[in-house]
Amino acid sequence: MGELPKMAKSNRLYWGSQGLPLPKLNLTQVQKESYDEFLQQDIAKYLQEISPIEDFAGKTWELSFGEHYFEEPKLTPSEAMLKGMTYDIPLRVRVTLVNKITSEETTQDVFLGDIPKMTDRGTFIISGIERAVVNQLVRAPGIFYFGSVESTTGRLLHTGELRPMRGSWLEMTVNKNDTLTGKIDRHRKFYLTTLLRAMGIEDEEEIKALFKDVDTDKDHQYIFATLAKDPNHTKEEALLDLYDKIRPGEPAVLENAKALFFQSFFDPRRYDLDKVGRYKLNKKLGLDIENKSENQVLSKKDIVAAIKYLIGLQNGVGQVDDIDHLSNRRVRRVGELLGTTAFRIGLLRLERSIKEKMSLVKPEESIAPVQLINARPIIATISEFFRRNRLSTILDQTNPLSEIDNLRRLSVMGTGGVTRERASFSMRDINASQYGRICPVRSPEGPNIGLVTYLSLYTRINEYGFLESPYRKVVADKKGMKVTEDVVYLSPDDEQGYYLTHAGVNI
Incomplete structure (x- = not known):
């Protein structure tokens, strides 16, 4: 049988614009x-x-x-x-x-x-x-704020939820009478000044001084209203009151109250924000606490900053959270x-x-x-x-x-x-x-629609578990705006301050 004839090498011509190289793809x-x-x-x-x-x-x-x-x-x-x-x-x-x-x-x-x-x-x-x-x-650990209209007064009142990876939930609420209350694991309400006193911030003037920069609305003074209603004045009274709210019916002994309060928020074996929760708290509340294992429990700084942000929201400063946004899901x-x-x-x-x-x-x-x-x-x-x-x-x-x-x-x-x-x-x-993280089309029909989805081809997951999407950097040069070959991966949090568009858009 003779040899097959050799095919002539064809020269391909590309008339369309050449696309920029894509990031490496590793699907597993x-x-x-x-x-x-x-x-x-x-x-x-x-x-x-x-x-x-x-x-x-x-x-x-x-x-x-x-x-x-x-x-x-x-x-x-x-x-x-x-x-x-x-x-x-x-x-x-x-x-x-x-x-x-x-x-x-x-x-x-x-x-x-x-x-x-x-x-x-x-x-x-x-x-x-x-x-x-x-x-x-799943929902990421951290602190999340929501607003709801109070039915009788028509005022917008805010709530903050501090959720760890493992441990007790802390809920903080602004009430229609301007008091600030909290709940631990959905138990009975207590005043947030009681929580501050249980952590050792007992003096009334010290509490007022902590919040004077945010509690500035003369018509609605949240800290003053809460202090006026709070029946507790010392750390011991506050600890016993919290114990009674969390464990109603049990005899309140000071040593037991101290142990329960410590275990609820400050014991690494029972309470864990994880590095994700610490990252989210730092980012939301503007804290600079180092993200290491010993700082993955709550501190006085966290609680004070969380209450400040809640008061700030009531005064029109800050932003509520969209729980379905991928910056809040990991x-x-x-x-x-x-x-x-x-x-x-x-x-x-x-x-x-x-x-x-x-x-x-x-x-x-x-x-x-x-x-x-x-x-x-x-x-x-x-x-x-x-x-x-x-x-x-x-x-x-x-x-x-x-x-x-x-x-x-x-x-x-x-x-x-x-x-x-x-x-x-x-x-x-x-x-x-x-966008660029989860396929918007692919999802099963029936009861699982939207609950089971699929990752986009080029998305990646960062160290905190958040989905990152690749973008090409656009820079200004003499001729105008130019799309570079630099690929930058942005998390949903980081992309908030940028204008984004499809890579095929002519700039």
């Missing part, structure tokens, strides 16, 4: 990036959260967690699928046990369970079945979902189990860390997450495109989200902030 990065962060950073963070663990009396035993590492997987992904097994890696942690009475110290590497390993495609193999974890779109990816709803829960159960075992061991007995640690609680919670959580789905394998589609899906439902029945029309509707 959303999943891989998040899970790598969970394995390398988040596991260490959760271990340090419960470390050191002491016995119930706190006098005999102390167990602390050190560095963690992973061993090699026993199977390849294809072997796991063929054998109907899970593709995972063993997690081991360096554990130190100290006997406080004898000062004896024992260090061991302890097995803490098998952690599913992500495949190169961004999926998991659980009991031989390939699964994908859907990203969840994406929880696979690493965070697995960490918060499974791994951390398993660790807390393990902590309880270790404490119970410690209480049964006599001080003179010699014991190794491995005898106190049972990996079963962690294995059970992780297994339950992948098998039962509604965000863990069997991978859609209709075609290669539908597989990637599955990995880039967004849902507002699931643990910590909303249900179909409770979802509002505004939540299902398209918001202007979705």
Whole structure:
């Protein structure tokens, strides 16, 4: 058979305007990036959260967690699928046990369970079945302000809600008689000056001085009106009053009141703004508190600034929030979902189990860390997450495109989200902030419309979980305005001060 004739090379001519180069496209990065962060950073963070663990009396035993590492997987992904097994890696942690009475110290590497390993495609193999974890779109922690018209007077009155990632909610309201009241976890109302006094700002003149720059309306003096109604005058009275509001019917003892107030807002084990909440608080209230782990609880500065902003809104300064705007909604990816709803829960159960075992061991007995640690609680919670959580789905394998589609899906439902029945029309509707971030067309028909959506091709997720959209910078030169090749990613918050338009618009 003779050789095929060689084709002549054709010269292509492009008559249209040449488009600028697009950013690099990596469609599975959303999943891989998040899970790598969970394995390398988040596991260490959760271990340090419960470390050191002491016995119930706190006098005999102390167990602390050190560095963690992973061993090699026993199977390849294809072997796991063929054998109907899970593709995972063993997690081991360096554990130190100290006997406080004898000062004896024992260090061991302890097995803490098998952690599913992500495949190169961004999926998991659980009991031989390939699964994908859907990203969840939830309300971000932080402070949000809303306005509503009071029916009898027709005045616009504002409310502020301070929502952490984990812990008690604080609601602040302006009432029609100009008083400022608050609620903790939707319990009974208290005056906001009571909250200030409970934090140690007792003196009436000091409270007035704190707000004199914002409480300037002579017809509506909010701080004066609240102080006049507040029956409490000392820190002790304020703490007991708050305790009575949160725990009605229980005898109010000062020590218990102090402990409850501390646990509600200032205890890192029970209250956590997370780095997202601290970022949102700083941005909304104009604070400069450093975003590090010890500052991820509330402070006096936060409460004072939140009340100032509320009074400012009543006086026409500041802006209310649109809860459906993407600057107030963030994406929880696979690493965070697995960490918060499974791994951390398993660790807390393990902590309880270790404490119970410690209480049964006599001080003179010699014991190794491995005898106190049972990996079963962690294995059970992780297994339950992948098998039962509604965000863990069997991978859609209709075609290669539908597989990637599955990995880039967004849902507002699931643990910590909303249900179909409770979802509002505004939540299902398209918001202007979705431009370049969420596909406005692609959403299922039926009851899930607007609740299940898909990420845009070039969007990316920043360290706080907010969706960023790429824009080309427009600069002024001698000939006028010029579109540069510089691609800038902006979050919904950051793009507020700019004029935006489609890249195809002729400038």
